[in-house]
Amino acid sequence: MSTGVLPDHALRAMIARGEIGAETPVLPEQLQPASLDLRLGNIAYRVRASFLAGRGNRVAARLPEFEMHRMDLGAGAVLEKGCVYLVPLLERLALPAGVTAVANAKSSTGRLDLLTRLLADGGAEFDRIPEGYAGPLYAEICPLSFSVLVRPGMRLNQIRFRAGQAVLTDAELARLHAEEPLVSGTPLIDGGLGFSVDLRPETGDLLGYRAKPHTGVIDLDRIAHYPASEFWEEIRSSDGRIILDPGAFYILVSREAVTIPPDHAAEMAPYLAMVGEFRVHYAGFFDPGFGHGAAGGTGSRGVLEVRCHEAPFVLEHAQVVGRLVYERMAAAPERLYGAGIASNYQGQGLKLSKHFRAG
Numbered sequence: 001m002s003t004g005v006l007p008d009h010a011l012r013a014m015i016a017r018g019e020i021g022a023e024t025p026v027l028p029e030q031l032q033p034a035s036l037d038l039r040l041g042n043i044a045y046r047v048r049a050s051f052l053a054g055r056g057n058r059v060a061a062r063l064p065e066f067e068m069h070r071m072d073l074g075a076g077a078v079l080e081k082g083c084v085y086l087v088p089l090l091e092r093l094a095l096p097a098g099v100t101a102v103a104n105a106k107s108s109t110g111r112l113d114l115l116t117r118l119l120a121d122g123g124a125e126f127d128r129i130p131e132g133y134a135g136p137l138y139a140e141i142c143p144l145s146f147s148v149l150v151r152p153g154m155r156l157n158q159i160r161f162r163a164g165q166a167v168l169t170d171a172e173l174a175r176l177h178a179e180e181p182l183v184s185g186t187p188l189i190d191g192g193l194g195f196s197v198d199l200r201p202e203t204g205d206l207l208g209y210r211a212k213p214h215t216g217v218i219d220l221d222r223i224a225h226y227p228a229s230e231f232w233e234e235i236r237s238s239d240g241r242i243i244l245d246p247g248a249f250y251i252l253v254s255r256e257a258v259t260i261p262p263d264h265a266a267e268m269a270p271y272l273a274m275v276g277e278f279r280v281h282y283a284g285f286f287d288p289g290f291g292h293g294a295a296g297g298t299g300s301r302g303v304l305e306v307r308c309h310e311a312p313f314v315l316e317h318a319q320v321v322g323r324l325v326y327e328r329m330a331a332a333p334e335r336l337y338g339a340g341i342a343s344n345y346q347g348q349g350l351k352l353s354k355h356f357r358a359g
Contacts, residue, residue, distance in 0.1 A: 003164035004330035005034050005265045006099070007288075011161065019099075022091045030155065033287040033333035034265040037106065037155035038118075040139065041088040044071045044150070050084050050140055058121045059086075059138050073152050078217055081147045086119070087139045090153070093120075094134040095161075101129035103159045104267070104285050110305050111353035112218065113145035113211060113249045116156045129159075144307075145211040145249045146231065149219040156220075160265070160285055166328040168264075173326055176261070182326075184257040184299055192269060192323035195302055198255040199317035201350070205236045208252040208350060218355055227359035228352055240317035244308035252306055253350040255318055257299025260290040263332050266324045268302065280304050280322045288329060289336025301349050 006014075008031045014020045020036065030037040047066040053059045063086065071077045079085050095101065103118035104127065117126040119138040126140070139157055141150075150156075168176065170189050177187050188194035199207050209232040218226060235242055235250065244250065260266050268284035284302070291300035304321060315321075 002330040004162070004166040004328040006161040006163060007329055007331050007333035008033055009334050010330065011036055014161070019094050019096060020091060021094065024090060026091070032158065032285075033289060033335055033337055034329065035158040035160040035285055035287070036091075037158050038103070038137065038139065039090040040073065040150060040152055040154045040156065041090050042073055042152045043088060044073055044077060044079065044141075045069075045086045046071070047084050047086050050142070052126070053119065053121055053123050055122055055124055059119055059123075059136070073150060076149050076151045076219075079141055079143050079148050079150055081143045081145065083142070085141045087141060087150075089137040089139055091159075092136045093129060095129065095131055097131055099161055099163055100131050101133075101159050101161050102267075103127040103129070103157050105157050106155060107284065107303070108353040108355070109156045110284065111251060111303065112148065112355070113143070113305065113307070114148060114156065115142040115144055116140070118157060118159065146215055147217045149217050149221075151221065154220055158285060160267075162327075163330050166330075168326045168328070176264070176326070180259070180261055182259050182261075185255075188320060190323070192325040193258075193266075194320045194323045195254045195256045195258065196318045196320045197304060197315060198253050198301070198350075199237060199242065199315070200240045201253075205238055206234055206350070207237055207242060208235045208250055209233065209352060210235055210251075211249040220355070223354050224357045226356050228356040229359055231356065232352065242315055244306065244313045244315055246308050246310055246312060248308060250304075250306040250308075251350070251352060252304040252315075254302035254304060254322075256301070257291060258286070258302055258324065259292050259299050260286045260288055260326075260337070261292060262288045262336055263329050264288060264326050265329060266290075266326045269323050269325050279307050279309065286324065287337035288333050292336065303351060 015026050046068045105116045109116050117140045121135040173189050215231045266286035
């Protein structure tokens with residue numbers, strides 16, 4: 001097996017071998033160019049706190065310590081803002097030696113400030129599955145800004161499989177950028193490809209959005225349904241800076257347009273905790289072809305999901321807020337992001353999740 005991120009056709013082979021299993025067959029639309037969408041099961045457990053199974057422990061065995069009540073998702077159920085839920089997923093794994101997995105929230109999930117993390121038996125950290133793991137998977141879901149209506153089969157997070165490690169060093173990243181520009185402008189390469197925030201847009205003074213604190217429920221099956229103005233406050237500025245309020249959630253956009261070549265994948269990662277009292281969500285897998293000409297892109301901005309911590313913080317135009325870590329693919333995927341698949345964010349700029357419409 002080649003080293004790198006496993007593409008769609010390799011995931012199909014894993015399904016055929018039973019290394020990826022499910023209570024109901026995996027659907028073709030779950031397969032992305034370099035990841036697999038995971039589906040919610042039929043039951044959600046309201047728990048009093050987030051928890052990890054811990055080494056040698058099963059999640060199901062720890063659940064009675066934290067369970068408050070359970071809900072049948074069959075007819076749809078509301079996950080309330082500020083509460084923590086545990087949902088068994090339909091998929092389970094039996095990973096072979098040499099293959100590990102990492103999970104992340106899907107783009108639309110992150111843009112709703114819907115904290116979604118993967119748990120597994122014996123896990124001492126979220127979103128990381130070691131080689132040889134055999135067992136069930138669970139999603140921990142904590143709606144932070146909006147209450148949401150969910151049903152079985154909804155796909156809130158995704159999982160990426162790796163054979164060995166193929167993260168590009170800074171020198172390799174610089175060579176790749178010289179061969180095929182990965183970002184508009186001069187690249188900042190330091191532990192990945194740095195990107196900054198755009199607070200001086202060319203198309204007006206709209207910088208982003210801030211989630212309103214008291215809103216209705218969002219049904220995750222409703223696309224382009226909710227008026228944005230009922231859930232979001234527009235953020236505008238004439239001086240290229242904004243003050244982030246503690247506890248508030250913002251949708252902003254990167255200054256740079258990003259490209260992911262067809263034979264690579266990337267993941268958004270935090271930059272430095274020392275740069276300020278805020279966090280840019282790293283709820284982002286970037287698939288092969290994102291922003292790439294071969295997949296109908298001309299560079300795509302990175303949408304930034306920003307939450308401020310303890311103190312108000314001034315965020316200024318061109319401030320570096322995150323980085324993209326690039327990895328080689330083990331093989332090229334059969335389909336690229338944006339090319340023949342339902343890719344909602346190819347060629348994107350500042351954009352809310354697909355659930356909202358203008359108004």
